Amino acid sequence: MAFWFGFLLLVLLLPLDLVKSDDGATLLEMKKSLRDVDNVLFDWTDSPSSDYCVWRGVTCENVTFNVVALNLSGLNLEGEISPALGRLSSLVSIDLKENRLSGQIPDELGDCSSLKNVDFSFNEIRGDIPFSISKMKQLENLILKNNQLIGPIPSTLSQVPNLKILDLAQNNLSGEIPRLIYWNEVLQYLGLRGNNLSGSLSPDICQLTGLWYFDVRNNSLTGNIPENIGNCTAFQILDLSYNKLSGEIPFNIGFLQVATLSLQGNKLSGYIPSVIGLMQALTVLDLSCNMLSGPIPPILGNLTYTEKLYLYGNKLTGRIPPELGNMTKLHYLELNDNLLSGQIPPELGKLTDLFDLNVANNNLEGPIPENLGSCKNLNSLNVHGNKMSGTIPSAFQSLESMTYLNLSSNNFQGSIPIELSRIGNLDTLDISNNNIIGSIPSSIGDLEHLLKLNLSRNHLTGFIPAEFGNLRSVMDDVKSSNILLDKDLEPHLTDFGIAKSLCPSKSHTSTYIMGTIGYIDPEYARTSRLTEKSDVYSYGIVLLELLTGRKAVENESNLHHLILSKTANDAVMETVDPDISATCKDMGAVKKVFQLALLCTKKQPVDRPTMHEVTRVLGSLVPPKESVPTQVLLPHSQPSAKMQSYKDEYANLKAPHLVNCPSISTSDAQLFLKFGEVISQNSE
Numbered sequence: 160m161a162f163w164f165g166f167l168l169l170v171l172l173l174p175l176d177l178v179k180s181d182d183g184a185t186l187l188e189m190k191k192s193l194r195d196v197d198n199v200l201f202d203w204t205d206s207p208s209s210d211y212c213v214w215r216g217v218t219c220e221n222v223t224f225n226v227v228a229l230n231l232s233g234l235n236l237e238g239e240i241s242p243a244l245g246r247l248s249s250l251v252s253i254d255l256k257e258n259r260l261s262g263q264i265p266d267e268l269g270d271c272s273s274l275k276n277v278d279f280s281f282n283e284i285r286g287d288i289p290f291s292i293s294k295m296k297q298l299e300n301l302i303l304k305n306n307q308l309i310g311p312i313p314s315t316l317s318q319v320p321n322l323k324i325l326d327l328a329q330n331n332l333s334g335e336i337p338r339l340i341y342w343n344e345v346l347q348y349l350g351l352r353g354n355n356l357s358g359s360l361s362p363d364i365c366q367l368t369g370l371w372y373f374d375v376r377n378n379s380l381t382g383n384i385p386e387n388i389g390n391c392t393a394f395q396i397l398d399l400s401y402n403k404l405s406g407e408i409p410f411n412i413g414f415l416q417v418a419t420l421s422l423q424g425n426k427l428s429g430y431i432p433s434v435i436g437l438m439q440a441l442t443v444l445d446l447s448c449n450m451l452s453g454p455i456p457p458i459l460g461n462l463t464y465t466e467k468l469y470l471y472g473n474k475l476t477g478r479i480p481p482e483l484g485n486m487t488k489l490h491y492l493e494l495n496d497n498l499l500s501g502q503i504p505p506e507l508g509k510l511t512d513l514f515d516l517n518v519a520n521n522n523l524e525g526p527i528p529e530n531l532g533s534c535k536n537l538n539s540l541n542v543h544g545n546k547m548s549g550t551i552p553s554a555f556q557s558l559e560s561m562t563y564l565n566l567s568s569n570n571f572q573g574s575i576p577i578e579l580s581r582i583g584n585l586d587t588l589d590i591s592n593n594n595i596i597g598s599i600p601s602s603i604g605d606l607e608h609l610l611k612l613n614l615s616r617n618h619l620t621g622f623i624p625a626e627f628g629n630l631r632s633v634m635d636d637v638k639s640s641n642i643l644l645d646k647d648l649e650p651h652l653t654d655f656g657i658a659k660s661l662c663p664s665k666s667h668t669s670t671y672i673m674g675t676i677g678y679i680d681p682e683y684a685r686t687s688r689l690t691e692k693s694d695v696y697s698y699g700i701v702l703l704e705l706l707t708g709r710k711a712v713e714n715e716s717n718l719h720h721l722i723l724s725k726t727a728n729d730a731v732m733e734t735v736d737p738d739i740s741a742t743c744k745d746m747g748a749v750k751k752v753f754q755l756a757l758l759c760t761k762k763q764p765v766d767r768p769t770m771h772e773v774t775r776v777l778g779s780l781v782p783p784k785e786s787v788p789t790q791v792l793l794p795h796s797q798p799s800a801k802m803q804s805y806k807d808e809y810a811n812l813k814a815p816h817l818v819n820c821p822s823i824s825t826s827d828a829q830l831f832l833k834f835g836e837v838i839s840q841n842s843e
Contacts, residue, residue: 246270
């Protein structure tokens with residue numbers, strides 16, 4: 160004991176520069192391969208007073224002063240990992256994640272024989288995984304996810320005896336999963352999602368007796384799920400989704416006690432094994448987007464801890480089991496896009512924690528159960544595309560959390576219940592293509608969060624209530640296909656378009672480009688800012704469609720661009736629909752509608768009229784019912800071989816008293832003068 164105490168005292172009394180290793184020089188060599196964009200390694204310097212053990216991200220051993228840990232994560236570093244790294248022989252942990260490093264992983268990394276933890280994730284590292292990693296016998300965690308690695312997974316990784324975590328997700332790795340990896344007795348976490356791995360799943364997978372996390376999501380694996388999969392008793396997370404697996408789901412999969420079982424997006428067929436209902440630990444069951452058939456096993460109702468049940472996109476038949484109402488912790492129930500029949504069972508009203516219920520595109524019949532109003536947390540309900548009937552339940556008013564309600568393409572009858580206006584958070588309401596009658600309740604206009612309202616293809620009467628110019632956040636998707644005509648050819652505007660969406664990760668309101676090509680305001684497309692003038696632009700395009708008989712966009716030809724190209728030579732009238740030319744007695748009025756449409760579609764929103772002004776102009780063009788005037792608005796608008804230019808025609812309005820048309824007021828004449836001055840300028 161006295162010997163060791165004396166030795167330690169001697170070491171402590173030695174000059175510091177005699178004790179220190181040359182790790183400082185190695186670190187400076189590594190810095191040369193990096194681009195320190197934000198100067199975060201400013202203290203990495205070789206000045207005489209510099210002590211590398213206090214440099215940013217460096218941890219040294221207390222006695223030898225060897226570097227044992229290097230943490231440079233999230234520093235926005237660029238460049239490459241230097242081969243000099245291999246000279247840090249005492250290094251136990253290196254963390255370079257979340258930078259912008261490129262290049263390859265140097266083979267010299269394998270010389271760091273003491274390394275236990277390596278994390279190079281979330282970079283731009285290329286090349287393959289070096290075989291030299293197999294020399295690191297102390298390695299426990301190798302995390303290389305979210306890079307650009309290529310090539311196969313080295314089979315030599317099976318020679319790393321202490322490897323517990325291997326995460327290679329989100330790279331471009333190819334080839335098969337090496338079978339030797341399945342014989343690593345200590346491996347606990349194997350993350351391989353988001354690569355180009357092929358081949359089949361080996362039955363040897365169950366040799367990984369300590370593996371609790373196995374994720375090969377989004378690869379190209381083929382073949383069947385191994386029949387002995389139920390023997391992998393340590394699994395807690397099993398994600399085989401989005402591969403090309405086929406065949407039936409093995410019966411003994413029910414012996415797993417996993418929390419997550421995801422088989423989504425494969426080519427699995429056959430029935431859903433009833434034994435899955437015995438997997439009491441399940442919180443997520445995802446069998447969606449396969450080719451599964453047959454009924455939904457009622458025994459799934461025993462999964463009382465399951466929060467997410469996804470069975471959509473299959474060929475399931477039969478009724479929705481009422482036993483699903485026993486899954487009291489269920490948040491998401493998505494059964495859409497199947498062949499289910501019967502009614503929505505009232506027992507689902509017991510799911511008080513349910514957020515999302517989607518049964519769209521099935522063959523369901525009957526009414527919506529009134530007691531779904533007991534699902535107080537229901538955020539989204541989608542029953543689109545069924546054969547459901549009855550009236551819309553007034554009990555929906557109690558669903559204060561609901562934001563999305565889609566009842567479209569069914570056989571619902573009756574009127575729109577006024578109670579819908581009490582769902583304060585509703586942002587999407589789609590009741591289109593039903594048998595709804597009556598008028599639109601004006602109170603719907605009080606839904607301040609409403610972003611999309613679609614009531615088209617019903618039997619509604621009357622007009623859109625005035626309480627709707629209060630929906631400031633709603634911009635109508637104005638296009639010809641959204642303007643419906645009743646039996647008297649009266650137009651009705653339908654399908655309010657999505658305008659804005661609150662970004663959940665930010666404190667401000669952001670917008671997404673929505674709408675239909677050909678009708679979109681160019682200023683909106685450029686800035687993503689919607690105004691009332693955005694609708695004016697879309698309305699102007701509809702006017703051009705009516706005047707020309709052409710579509711806004713057809714065969715890659717843009718109608719607006721075509722009309723603008725005709726304005727320079729005063730040849731706009733050449734584009735008039737022949738049916739209009741053959742039946743209209745006053746082409747001067749047609750020309751004025753052209754002028755109005757072009758004004759509505761001016762590039763700058765400030766140059767466009769308001770819709771109030773537009774309606775005044777259109778109203779002044781309507782001839783009195785008792786007679787059909789031979790001239791409209793202007794004494795100089797008699798048909799002639801060559802129509803006057805816009806500028807010349809509107810010049811007459813500089814003296815409003817000269818206008819001898821009794822149907823137009825002085826203020827209207829001044830309004831037209833304003834139009835003429837703007838239109839006569841460059842159309843852009």
